[in-house]
Amino acid sequence: MSSPVTVAAIHAAPIFLDRAATTSKAISLIREAARRGAGLIAFPETFIPAFPIWAALWAPIDNHDLFVRMAGQSVSPHGPEIDALRREARSLGICVxxxxxxxxxxxxxxxxxxxxxxxxxxxxxxxxxKLVPTFYEKLVWASGDGAGLKVSATPVGRVGNLICGENTNPLARYALMAQSEQIHISSWPPVWPTRRPKSGGNYNNVAANRIRAIAHSFEAKAFGIVTAGYMDKAMRDFLVSRDPGVADIVDGTQ
Incomplete structure (x- = not known):
């Protein structure tokens, strides 16, 4: 592992459900991170094209059009969007x-x-x-597998990643620890609605995730990067314009 190491954790919003524009934004952020000396840049969960917050807000029967948009704007690991990011990483000598x-x-x-x-x-x-989509994510994504539970050697160190709720999975975390992980990336959505804010019973998601990140770093003897998405005004206004009744959920959820 090189020393010292500079990394960039991105807390930014995508261009909602627009993979081409979001890829362009990602490239701009990669360039900025490289200018500031970062050797590794970490983006949030499903930065391209967006995180499907709507699956928490409305019944599946009301979301067909949004699923169609999500499917149409999703990307292939071998498609032009990832190819563009690969060219940028190679040009700048930065891990992404x-x-x-x-x-x-x-x-x-x-x-x-x-x-x-x-x-x-x-x-x-x-x-x-992602091994198992969490809660309402199952309405959008299929289950993954263990093939990606790998730690990769990079110039900044041995890097592993878990997505959102996987960071609560002891066996998934141990799989990375056992491969001598040195930098752990945990990626998260912009918000995580589970209950209406006034209904009680909500836990402090920010505090809970901070505890998880600290615990993994302590147990793995690794550095941790926590990167969460951001819900900008455009995304918020789109959701509320579709159903004004969800404003309290969208505005009151961490």
């Missing part, structure tokens, strides 16, 4: 970890919540599909 909604070559309706790790030479070092 990015969450995507992954499309399938076999079926237009099969999607995965995935993370791609690109090396400083532009090679895809790891392609990880």
């Amino acid at each position: 970890s990015i969450g995507i909604s992954e499309s399938s070559d076999a079926s237009v309706g099969a999607l995965w919540n995935s993370n791609i790790l690109i090396g400083h030479d532009g090679a895809i070092l790891n392609h990880h599909r």
Whole structure:
């Protein structure tokens, strides 16, 4: 592991359900991180094209059009969006970890919540599909597998990644620890609605995830990067314009 190491954790919103524009935004952020001396940049969960917050807000019967849009804007690990990021990583000599909604070559309706790790030479070092989509995510994504539970050697160290709720999975975490992980990336959505804010019973998601990140770093003897998405005004206004009744949930959820 090189020393010292500079990394960039991206807390930014995608261009909602627009993979081309979001890829362009990601490239701009990669360039900024490289200018500031980062050797590794980590993007949030499904940064391209967005995180499907609507699956928490409305019944599946009301979300068909949004699923169609999500499927149409999801990306292939071998498609032009990832190819563009690979070229940028190679040009700048920076490692890139990015969450995507992954499309399938076999079926237009099969999607995965995935993370791609690109090396400083532009090679895809790891392609990880989230093992089990969490809660309402099952309405959007299929289950993944253990093939992506890998730690990759990079110039900044041995890098592993888990997506969102996988960071609560002791066996998934141990799989990375056992491979001498040195830098652990945990990627998260912009918000996580589970209950109406006034109904009681909500836990402090930010505090809970901070505890998880600290615990993994302590147990793995690794550095941790926590990267969460951001819900900008455009995304918020789209959701509320569709149903003004969800404003309290969208505005009151961590």
